[in-house]
Amino acid sequence: MQDWKKSISSFLEKTDDSFDLAMQRLRNSLSLYKPLQIVPYRSYGTVNRLYLKGRVLANKGVTSAEDNDTLLKNLMNMYRRFESDEIRDATVRINFQGQEHFITTDREGYFVLNIEPQTPLQLDDIWHEMELELHAANISSFEPGIKAEAHVLVPPPDAEYGIISDIDDTIVLTSATDTLMMSKHVFMNNARTRLPFAGVSAFYRSLQLGRNGKRNNPFFYVSSSPWNMYDLLHDFLDINDIPAGPLLLRDFGLMQNKFFGSDHMSHKFKEIQNILLTYPHLNFILIGDSGQQDAPIYKEVVKQFPGRVLCIYIRDVELPERAEVVKVISEELKGTVEMLLVKDTATAAKHAADTGLIFQEEVQKVEVQKEIDTSAAAGTSTKQAPAPISKDTKKLSPET
Template sequence: MSSRLSLVRPMALVDAGRNGDSRDSGDFRSPLTLPPTRKPADRRGDDRKSLLRPVVSDRAVACCRPFLDLKSPLQQPVPSENSILRLLHRAAVSVEDAWDRARYRASAAVGRSRPRQIVAYQGYADRDGVWVGGRVLSDRPTGGPLDNDTWWNNLVNTWRRWESDEVPYAPVQVRFGGQFRELSADEEGYYHARFGFDRENIPDDRLSWLKATASAGSEGRQIVASHPVMITPANATCGIISDLDDTVIHTGITSLLLAAKLTFLENAKTRKPLDGVAKLYQALQRGHSAHPINPIFYISSSPWNLHDLLLDFLRLNEIPLGPLLLRDLGLDETKFIKEKGHGHKHRKALDLLAAFPQLPFVLIGDSGQEDPAIYAEIAAQLPHRIRAIYIRDVDPEFDTCRDTAVNRAKQLAEGHGVPMVLARTSMEISRHAESLGLLPMAALRDALPDSV
């Protein structure tokens, strides 16, 4: 099941209400504990030597033994918090798997389990070749937003995104540049493919986009989708890694009610970008070139279910396209959420730096979540690879704990020689980028007022 409605919150609601430290941790802490019960002292011995022993029923011990490796009920203490959570986790995984199997059998019985849609994600070429990925669904494509969509239409479309039905283990054929891969999707319908890549006849002075083709389904009912593949030119001067929520798209992370409204009741046409972000990103993508030359990657904690909405948003607002690196939500055998939100950002950013070892990078995020801490840690690990870090101030009118967190991150990054700028406007980012030589002087002076 792809929606995981009982476990996750969509898009900006993920981590929106924490107001505290939202760093990922593998040490799950449960609010449930089993207090030890005092056993009465042995009247036949010394009354002063009372014993403390947990009271656990034989049935409870028998249930926990497979997970706690108990040899005897009397040899083991009460299950720890982590042990209880592991037990609950395994039970949740079993319930989810059983539910997915039941839904798939029910869909197959009425002919709804066959592939009807391939969601083809944007791919890219790196030093090791070309990467593409996508997902096979049994839902029909819904199409993009319409001018007359109401809040109810938007709410229904949001529900459909979260309730999309994958086709587990669907056979998929992917073609790129004369190469062919025959794959099997995983249990959630996701597939990934790697191809070799020859840069001959690829322009060195601009970004190029090639195409990979994916197909699925039986003969006569085959569906086809295209993966745009971004090719970074040899003359690129830097790469850009950007967050999306409250960095590119206005999410209202500081207000839970506003974030819910924008997430559930708006669409790609009615959602608004931050002021000046399109012009700023176009300039960063061009650098000092006459054509787009620098690759942009969007790493977000939003789930893959929102890929179509985010892609439509970028296109409609003329924000430069680039691969969207989102995350998978749900359960697996080792953790409650397959890719934990901010750990996913850190890992994928480091993967990109490793994939493009010749490129320095600019990191752009916001102060609403953990971007400053994540980016500062990357700067501390690889200071020679990061030209600058830009953090959008989500509440510029107020001095809050978010500003304190940014200042801590700023000290860490700048201690390793990497500048971090807390910016109120796109123009502030542009002027600092100009001072580093990332943009030509006065790159946006005519395009943006100082207040944007």
């Protein structure tokens, strides 16, 4: 059975690659490529090694989200995201600490680079910038001077803990268990009209602040959403004043056996595993929802990394059979780590305060934010503008 899957996957991969190459040559010969762009992804690293990932694509003209965007505009932007034209074999030049590094994009337009800092990093700011420039591309529309800026997170040595969070149905309503409703939420809204679950921004900021008051606990967002959604999720976090962090999404396609493999559970576990291996001296809080496989994934994380998980919060999506799965796993983990099935962020915040993860005063802030967000979702008030960003907050917000 496994050999059959490998044979089919290999055939599909070669077919997909040949088709993509033929289409790139055809578009190039007809001068159909629009201006090119570099799309760097927020990533992470250590004082000894920085990891960078991004993609080179044709710029399809996805427009910035506005509160009054029409349904047609939202649908067109989503179509442009998924009807992407990746640029293979392009060369990207990365400038960091005065040194140049060159990397070539793969068949899907992705580039990945590990850089060893030549001089010690200044850890008073946990975000480190890299300058990117498109050095070469065998595309008729290529013009020199296409640049971008990448941000890589390195947790400071005095961070109390890290936070790994799911996105869909954890911080934003997606209805991932209902295909029709999920399509409505994802395709008919934008980064401004999609609302976070009530109180999420205040709760996450309280975890970011921790108990040392330095607001330097790092966030990592792991999702099964495709990389095509990166700009929308990136903007959603920023617009709603949710702490910035690396977004670790999923590549959809036929390459590397993705037609049969790289499912939701294996993708998320692998990303979380990489984070915990990268920071062996940092413990973590895990946050997810009961809608899909977060509880089983987090259970496996606890088993493979004993003593590394401080607690687990699972948002209840109000499906009894899914809630039962969480309760069973919670019982299995009893005595090792607490896995809490919570109805809202205020409940999670109270537990975090009672166990010494956040200040007690933060609970009231979460409750106030919850009321504001609930009113905004019901249309009885306007969404609260983000609080002014302090000097400490900027350390975890690379674009501010």
